[in-house]
Amino acid sequence: MSLLRPLLLDVVPTIQQTAALALGRLANYNDDLAEAVVKGDILPQLVYSLAEQNRFYKKAAAFVLRAVAKHSPQLAQAIVDCGALDTLVICLEDFDPGVKEAAAWALGYIARHNSELSQAVVDAGAVPLLVLCIQEPEIALKRIAASDLSDISKHSPELAQTVVDAGAIAHLAQMILNPDAKLKRQVLSALSQIAKHSVDLAEMVVEAEIFPVVLTCLKDKDEYVKKNASTLIREIAKHTPELSQLIVNAGGVAAVIDCIGSCKGNIRLPGIMMLGYVAAHSENLAMAVIISKGVPQLSVCLSEEPEDHIKAATAWALAQIGRHTPEHARAVAVTNILPVLLSLYMSPESSEDLQVKASA
């Protein structure tokens, strides 16, 4: 580290860039090395020269900041303390899309850890610039900006409200139609983090006219796109009966049931929970889930899945469907799932959670 630091101050720009790249790769590998980078007081120098140098140096320096920030909240706090946020936000205004991407990536890793750091990123004025970055034509930049917005808005409702006030929802909703799978993953994750906090935010997401386009994402080839799409629908459905009604009227329940049928393992979990939430609101909605052939699918899930937490979720969803009236209970019982539930309840291997849910 003591050898690299003077190289950062070298006259030749290529040496500076290469030194910064080397530091970045070192910090990327291990968090002890990242701590050494922080302790070696390299960050203030990096931040100071970030403002003035050419775009290659900016990319390399942003790479260093990102590599340091990704390991732990304390390191990210150290980066914020040396005033890197303002410089990174200035980099976001640069013309070169590579610089913007590197700066946005660094900001995303900083904001990921906890809500104070996210608040610091928002206070530095990053959100409007990120919304501008989303509209750029480069796919990589869009991906990073979308994942940034997702990381910022996941911590608290105020941060999500800030992101919404910057007008992000309209752009994110437009990007659902983009064919790139990784971009769709990030966009859907961002929308679901926004919608999960409160009814108003969920309503704003719905007003952006994402239904029925989101249902096509449930048929995507990429597993994580399906998972994020069903997460988004779950976060919208869990708030009020009206929102669930909207989803049911748009045919979302059938799409989610088909999606559950085509996936395996953890990907199914948000879809199962979504069915449980919809059925929990009222008996009409539970009846709607029943006639969409949800119960046979859920019983298949319960029998097939090896993992306990998925089985617990399925048992919970079935309980929510069957608890309203005798008609509903009959519909659940017809699929011969009750012996399976009983065996799960009795079995000594299932976790307590599973047993509690199975007994409901």
Place this chain on the structure above:
Amino acid sequence: MARLAQLQQRAALLAHQFYFRNSVVDAFRKKENDAAVTIQSWYRGCKVRTYIRYLHRVATVIQKWWRSYLGKKCYQRKIKLAYHDMKMNIYNAMAVRIQKQWRGYKIRKYCFNYYCFKAYLRAISETNDAVREALDEFAEMKEREEKKADLEREERKRDYEARKMHYLLSTKQIPGVYNSPFRINPDPWELRLQNAKPLTPPRPKARRKRVHHLESWLACTSTRSFPRTHILPPINRKQCQGPFRDISEVLAQRYKPLEPTLRVAEPITTLKEARNEFRKWDSAKNVQENIFLPFSSYHKNRKYIPSMHLSSKYGSGHRFRDENPAKWIGGKDFQTILPSFGLFSSYGKLYSKAGHIL
């Protein structure tokens, strides 16, 4: 007198007789008295008893009537209460009937319409089916597109291979690899090779046009470079007629490096930029960024009291170097940066030898 004696005699007897008869009477008198007393007491007792009996009877009658009165009152109260209860029960029963009818009507009309609900569920299942169909179609379309893209990629790869292997094409003399004489029909690759255009070896990638800064112009020109165009000049173009100048002279003249005037070569803010750069190099040597504050500022705790000239409104704030744009005549400040004149910039660069010391 005899008589008297007789009477006296008799008197003693009389006395005895009198006493005896009285005492006999007395004897009976007590008995009779007792008897009379007994009779009287009995009679009195009877009278009293009769009276008491009478009183009892009368009291009984009064009590009887009083008790009947009380009883009737109680009974009436009970009847009143029972009547009230009965009425309330009837009212409740009637109210329940009305409420039953109303509730049924209300639920059927406003809250839960069974037929409406059934229709809604049917609509939902229809929507579900439609959505499922649409999604299946969408998935199918996506798959078809992917397959098409795959096929196209394969096609392009085969095309590229055919272009690379075009020399394996069969000639009249030598049958090619894919056109064995023992086959009935040539291999389909043969046809592909026939249609393929020969692949030329990759040209060295055209170097990206670098942005030419002013400083780099002087360094990057090569005296032997020709201007490169995209197309070569045609072969059978008529030769230019001579005589030609010496090629080295021509190149020297054509590629004479740029000699900018002083005005263009040095930016107008050289001094400021040089100062900034100097400051930057200096600050790079710093161990830490805070400047060292002198200790004299610890004494500076007195509040500054401005002089009278400065604290009044009139003629105040008027310092020697203040500018007052309102007072300018032409509306513009003095020009501090004047256009340079090019008298000395073309010294020694013209062809004429005027002014040279020979």
